[in-house]
Amino acid sequence: MISLLLADDQALLRKTLRMLLEADPGLTVVGEAADGGEAVDLTLEHRPDLVLMDIRMPRVDGLEATRRIKRERPDTRILVLTTFEVDEYVFAALRAGAAGFLGKGVDPAELLAAIRTVARGDALLSPSATKALIARFREAAAPGPADSARLADLTPREREVMALVGAGLSNDEISVRLGLSPHTVKTHINRTMSKLRVGDRAQLVIIAYEAGLVRPGGLRPR
Template sequence: MSRPVRVLLVDDDPLVRAALTMMLDGAPGISLVAALADGDEVPAAIDRYGVDVVLMDIRMPRVNGIVATRRLRARPHPPEVVVLTTFDTDDHVVRALRAGASGFLLKDTPPDRIVDAVHRVAAGEPILSPAITRRLMERVTTSTDAYERARSSLAALSPRERDVVLAVARGRTNAEIAAELTMTVATVKAHLTHILSKLDLGNRTQVAMLAHDAGLI
């Protein structure tokens, strides 16, 4: 992006907010527009600042990060959301991803990786650590109904689109998908646009979750 990525931080822990504010304020290519203490403050901040990426805590006293994320994704042209979590909130993270978050970060992630994650999410790449994603997926119990719904949805895709879905579910970037499937990055992006439209999904993270429900990974 030619201009700084506008970031909104939402976390009810004042120490976490202070630490992340210090780190993000000095990060190249990032503009921290506000630091909030609860999810109920998010809509007004989005309207005021035109946010690109929200770093969202999960557990907050009035409106938690899952509800706030779901509400954001229902808005026209929503910002990308990255949830902030710890290892003991795996189930909440899965719910947040299903709500439309583009990924998640552990709160003890090194500062340079947080900055890199913000830039990647703003550029349309999900932030899903392979090791932690594997752990999350293992904890999800997919019901028969969810499996059948997912398989039915994916049946609407062409074989090439299904290949792209599988690559997305494996955490591949657009460039990696292009190399694996022998196509251009522009073609990968076009496939993803069609996939999201056909499946009525908001982002590639939800595509990966659907592929998991269908038993593809």
Template sequence: MADVIRLLLVDDDALVRAGLSMMLDGTGDIVVVAEAGDGREAIAAVDAHAPDVVLMDLQMPHVDGITATRRLRERPGAPEVIVLTTFDTDEHIVHALRAGASGFLLKDTPPAQIADAVARVATGGPMLSPGVMRRLMDRTVAQAGAYERARAALAALTPREHEVAVAIARGRSNAEIGAELLMSVTTVKSHVSSILTKLALDNRTQVALLAHDADLV
């Protein structure tokens, strides 16, 4: 029994928990030590049962899966967390991984793959479903492309215009920019106009977004 993985199931749907328990508890390598209906119960269950791995839903009452994952992973000796959900938007994936999840699977993942994921993360390895991995790769490529394009566009600015663009991205008004950069408001307006022309943009918000894409703020 020393090699058996202790698993906590967290989902607000009792039928989902029952199905997962039936599938995973019979593998021989995994024992479901507890179930929880939301993130708040999950934290209490971790304290009571010391699981090795938590299979965590995202959308739950009281405390959602992202918050529960973050709170658990901040603790010393925290269990590994695999998010198992029907939601696969970029936002959900990135937030879950940033919160400390070691895996992200969709609920239509075959039972054998879920069991394999539990075994992998129990030994410290990450586990993402193929679809999620592709989404992350596409997101990374898109972000890299946006970063390069933004950097290339901003290279057309003078050093002073560059400073003004960064100040715009930080939400500064013309008067605040003038005070920070020691120039008159009229000069700031002139720089802003030049920035918009050079970058072929329509407004300050677009300048701010470009500066964010270039990772300047």
């Protein structure tokens, strides 16, 4: 059973989402928050597995709420559900610790699938959010020495796996690409996250781009 908290300033949307989610026997909603501050308080109280987080909310917005939640409860997964799939929001949400980013126009079946994807530890971006993120890095300057230095403690294999994570491949796809078992791939990813002190795959994607392991449009040429 996946427990969820809903954070959105629109009461009607929260009620609609609650009905949709609670119709699924594998999901349960443990609370609703009308702003980011309330989302933080209710997360600490109810300890949900996942928070569905809006960005634009009064008083404390979803980005700041995400930062606070990840600081206090790093194991809580956060899936941003917003109307605004623009590059600054996508990048800021992932930077804050969100593991997924979807538009509010998403199909209900896609939302349910996304919740399960994020809850099991994978990162997820809608096609629009992915384009926005790539655009953000396309405009960025080339990686500098400080960015590359962050990878100094990684083994060549860990860098290779990280680059494929950054390119959007799943564990199974990486397993096939490199001829490794899924368990070995997962081990490499966990060790990489530990060395880089990040909590999930979304953070690995950002670092992979910043360090130049991945270029917008694909992997870095060898």
